């Protein structure tokens with residue numbers, strides 16, 4: 065029986081097993097997803113890795129070898145993940161976590177392969193989220209892989225929003241693509257003429273259909289819509305030239321041109337006719353919002369996968385760095401530890417690993433949340449319709465009332481039984497989950513890909529020159545560049561920050577955030593080694609800063625927190641993301657500790673694994689808290705004017721005579737006076753009298769509390785580094801270099 069002290073000193077023996085990951089990322093009870101992971105991994109580390117290793121990424125052209133990957137996706141079950149069983153799929157229920165796991169496995173080896181697979185789902189998503197039942201049945205079934213005995217080829221799709229400059233990019237409202245009525249015979253369905261040019265459209269080299277965003281160019285059509293185009297529609301379906309991209313070369317990207325006649329039934333979600341005008345039921349923004357809301361999470365998963373995939377190749381490189389040299393004889397430190405004898409190399413790897421863990425935890429938490437939200441959303445829609453709550457305004461009013469009720473319940477003490485209503489009441493549950501999804505999705509996309517790209521550079525740097533060669537094991541150089549695309553497509557960072565700057569101020573989200581702070585303190589008392597206490601302090605500081613910025617002005621009297629002031633709202637969104645990721649990481653490690661005991665294969669090395677993972681949490685919370693504190697301090701003080709050595713500034717200073725007089729009464733007081741102005745106006749050589757912090761005292765006390773909360777975080781880093789220097793890894797990577 066292990067004693068308490070021996071358990072505490074136990075540490076990681078091997079890389080985390082699949083069984084441990086299943087617990088951490090919430091699919092330990094989903095055998096179907098565990099099998100899916102194995103299938104996706106076989107494709108990733110088989111055909112995908114072989115194609116990359118044989119130079120498949122050296123061209124941006126769509127080749128036969130790349131096309132074969134699509135067939136591998138079909139035969140392994142990857143393509144069918146997106147479909148419901150009635151449309152040829154095999155997974156019932158929501159599929160956000162399933163798609164996230166597939167993305168994780170593919171991106172572990174190559175982001176382009178992951179994108180090629182996901183872009184098909186993206187093309188179908190408008191139909192899945194807002195399509196009519198007929199559209200769903202038709203296109204989902206066509207896109208499903210053939211069943212055994214079937215000879216048909218599955219349809220592939222592309223999603224076409226982005227247009228050639230100067231039109232749609234980050235600003236999705238600036239559409240140049242147009243839809244007009246080509247023909248509208250009495251009592252017949254209208255025929256539409258669609259003109260759309262795309263820029264950087266994934267899957268276009270082989271797509272059989274395209275879901276395209278277009279605006280009305282005809283007074284007989286109201287607003288915008290998403291329309292489905294097929295390659296055999298009459299007119300021009302020109303796939304355009306392939307994009308000469310430097311990333312994700314295993315996917316096909318190009319700038320297509322469409323000029324096609326299609327029936328009006330291709331409008332996603334259908335249309336009504338009012339006073340002779342065709343009115344799409346959903347405009348393009350409504351469809352896109354429903355789509356990106358889910359698909360952006362999977363993009364965030366991809367960058368986290370890259371970081372975690374870098375750990376093993378970096379360890380192997382570091383250990384073997386000097387082997388073969390005359391001085392590095394077996395048994396010597398140089399031979400056995402190689403670069404791992406150097407603290408900095410280990411510490412940097414700890415940072416890469418901790419970031420990967422935090423990113424994966426955040427992304428999988430978001431995916432699980434959408435799995436929970438999807439059926440609740442549908443049920444809520446149904447319930448509201450049954451109650452006669454129809455139309456945008458009435459619905460908004462009902463949901464706002466529910467949000468107020470939810471906030472009131474969340475304010476009750478944690479053990480108040482009335483809080484159970486949040487789970488029992490469908491609409492309360494919906495608004496609560498929805499407010500979280502509004503934050504977690506953009507946070508995942510923003511932090512995982514943006515900060516992930518930075519940390520991927522760090523991973524590459526740990527391999528020295530090797531890191532930026534094609535021979536680098538784990539294709540780390542490719543992954544670094546690819547991460548930048550993940551930060552860009554489906555809306556770059558600015559889009560996510562813009563969305564967060566609105567959703568993170570939702571009082572219902574903030575009420576949950578406050579609960580999380582209390583929860584972190586509780587966790588800290590039971591698991592002090594996770595850094596939960598520092599995180600709680602940083603979260604409190606973030607809340608204080610948000611409130612302060614929402615209610616104050618800059619030196620010129622201009623409002624600080626408003627949508628045009630991206631210099632305020634965007635950094636605060638960044639700060640929040642750091643905190644959310646660190647929180648999710650801690651929650652996953654606690655789950656591992658709790659449920660790991662029930663699985664004999666995990667239980668064996670569990671104390672060591674949990675100790676190591678807790679140390680990574682501690683490292684990450686220290687970094688996250690520090691980042692949040694740095695950003696918050698800049699925002700709280702940075703918009704105040706620094707006092708100058710002028711009349712106004714001098715009012716807060718000591719006069720030398722005055723100070724001397726006080727010194728006579730209270731000996732020593734002069735030592736505390738920093739801003740002393742002489743009778744001749746002379747003053748100390750510095751920017752001006754020191755700035756005061758009036759009104760910001762609580763911030764300063766949180767700031768200094770946070771500094772002391774970091775106690776122990778570097779010890780955790782030392783422990784994690786030591787564990788990495790001892791961990792056993794396989795002799796070789798399980799996919800080719």
Ligand SMILES: Cc1cc2nc3c(=O)[nH]c(=O)nc-3n(C[C@H](O)[C@H](O)[C@H](O)COP(=O)(O)OP(=O)(O)OC[C@H]3O[C@@H](n4cnc5c(N)ncnc54)[C@H](O)[C@@H]3O)c2cc1C
Nearest residue numbers: 223224225226233234264265266317552553554555556558
């Ligand atoms: C390989 C690849 C595949 C792609 N696949 C697809 C696809 O399948 N379908 C599709 O529709 N699109 C696709 N895209 C397009 C992609 O989604 C866009 O490139 C992306 O959304 C950014 O738009 P943009 O390139 O026009 O950048 P811009 O809009 O020109 O942005 C440039 C910079 O300015 C910043 N910026 C812009 N506007 C603002 C603002 N209002 N506030 C603050 N900052 C701002 C941005 O953050 C960015 O840093 C793909 C792109 C690539 C490279």
